[in-house]
């Protein structure tokens with residue numbers, strides 16, 4: 001069993017990914033640091049604010065449920081034995097959840113007024129790479145399959161998920177507002 005969740009990524013891609021995420025985080029802190037600090041200082045951690053979640057538009061509810069479930073399913077897939085029926089079944093479930101998370105995000109705006117924001121690039125990237133990763137699996141191109149799937153998991157799921165919890169965004173309000 002492969003216990004290393006980063007096993008499928010190339011060291012170069014991994015460093016570039018961390019570097020880009022770090023740069024995006026630094027830029028966010030520089031641009032919104034003072035605003036975020038004010039919000040952090042007034043944080044009151046609590047369990048999920050169910051009424052606030054239920055008050056959100058359906059598309060945001062679908063997005064959050066699909067995205068959060070996909071992180072859990074993706075983590076299980078990365079740690080479990082590859083290639084067997086379990087991996088294939090969970091793989092289809094994960095790919096469908098990611099497609100739902102990225103697809104629904106195309107109908108969510110707010111960070112950039114009424115327009116798509118830079119995070120939507122991740123949505124396009126995810127929707128473009130998922131079919132490539134599935135196609136690679138069906139062609140038994142294990143290397144490409146590994147690289148694209150782990151890239152989408154870390155690059156989209158984890159990075160977009162982490163950014164979703166920044167002070168001021170909805171996930172922050174759901175647990176800290």
Ligand code: HEM
Nearest residue numbers: 067105109110111117119120122123156160161164169170
């Ligand atoms: C655990 C994972 C994730 C969580 C908890 C999450 C949560 C959210 C929430 C709550 C919003 C509504 C806006 C707000 O934050 O106030 C949102 C917007 C968005 N999410 Fe996610 N998300 C996750 C993963 C993803 C993924 C995997 C993608 C793309 C591949 C994505 C792309 C977007 C985009 C493009 C928006 C719209 C941003 C804007 O307003 O311009 N998210 N997300």
